[in-house]
Amino acid sequence: xxxxxxxxxxxxxxxxxxFVVRAANLVHAVLWLGVTLATTAVVYAMLGASFLAxxxxxxxxxxxxxxxxxxxxxxxxxxxxxxxxxxxxxxRGAVAAAALFxxxxxxxxxxxxxxxxGMATTAELGKGLLTTHVVAFEALSLLLLAAIVGALVIARxxxxxxxxxxxxxxxxxxxxxxxxxxxxxxx
Amino acid sequence: MTLSGCIxxxxxxxxxxxxxxxxxxxxxxxxxxxxxxxxxxxxxFVAFAHFRGGPAAQTFALFAIAxxxxxxxxxxxxxxxxxxxxxxxxxxxxxxxxx
Numbered sequence: 001x002x003x004x005x006x007x008x009x010x011x012x013x014x015x016x017x018x019f020v021v022r023a024a025n026l027v028h029a030v031l032w033l034g035v036t037l038a039t040t041a042v043v044y045a046m047l048g049a050s051f052l053a054x055x056x057x058x059x060x061x062x063x064x065x066x067x068x069x070x071x072x073x074x075x076x077x078x079x080x081x082x083x084x085x086x087x088x089x090x091x092r093g094a095v096a097a098a099a100l101f102x103x104x105x106x107x108x109x110x111x112x113x114x115x116x117x118g119m120a121t122t123a124e125l126g127k128g129l130l131t132t133h134v135v136a137f138e139a140l141s142l143l144l145l146a147a148i149v150g151a152l153v154i155a156r157x158x159x160x161x162x163x164x165x166x167x168x169x170x171x172x173x174x175x176x177x178x179x180x181x182x183x184x185x186x187x
Numbered sequence: 188m189t190l191s192g193c194i195x196x197x198x199x200x201x202x203x204x205x206x207x208x209x210x211x212x213x214x215x216x217x218x219x220x221x222x223x224x225x226x227x228x229x230x231x232f233v234a235f236a237h238f239r240g241g242p243a244a245q246t247f248a249l250f251a252i253a254x255x256x257x258x259x260x261x262x263x264x265x266x267x268x269x270x271x272x273x274x275x276x277x278x279x280x281x282x283x284x285x286x
């Protein structure tokens with residue numbers, strides 16, 4: 001029963017992943033990515049990682065897909081047309097991807113994967129995050145802060161009429177007539 | 188549902204992402220493919236955590252998820268900056284430095 005359900009979810013995941021890389025409309029590709037991530041959350045839940053399944057839904061399906069939709073909408077003109085996206089040289093890409101999958105599958109099938117004992121519960125996970133891995137946890141929060149500030153700085157709309165920042169202003173000052181006529185002018 | 192089955196599923200997902208990465212020409216579509224690949228890596232983390240045990244495995248998957256979200260935010264900001272500078276977001280948009 002469990003393996004049948006796993007097979008069905010895996011088929012859904014691979015099919016939606018195929019549509020992510022083949023859809024001709026970019027918005028559809030983003031929505032198919034949402035389906036892929038949601039089915040991944042289902043697999044997490046089937047594997048007993050309920051906390052990670054929740055995080056996957058919250059962060060990926062809720063956050064990343066919304067962010068991607070915003071990205072698609074903000075990087076084109078608002079004419080209401082479908083966002084066309086094409087695949088260049090699909091044959092070569094398919095050959096490369098199939099070869100990679102062949103190598104990985106051969107390695108997985110040939111390797112003897114020993115089975116250990118059970119999975120950590122969410123309580124153990126939380127305790128580990130705040131005791132053993134607390135340094136990594138804090139470093140991660142710093143990284144998220146840096147990423148958010150960096151994304152804001154990069155994507156900020158710069159107004160061409162606004163005064164430029166301080167260093168540029170100072171460098172431009174010697175060219176002004178008021179300072180060139182001053183007593184300290186050596187040029 | 189075995190460990191090999193889960194890892195094979197993650198491998199197939201990763202290969203699909205590689206296909207998209209190699210063939211897509213729209214930068215946001217390339218980012219989607221990168222998401223697929225990161226998701227495959229997370230899936231294999233969780234599969235190993237389930238079948239091999241140990242508290243650190245799930246922690247690693249959690250950190251990987253958070254890192255991917257930060258990467259998406261910065262990547263989309265770069266794509267938007269590229270769009271504002273060049274007016275398009277193809278993979279070969281910024282090629283002034285090409286020799």
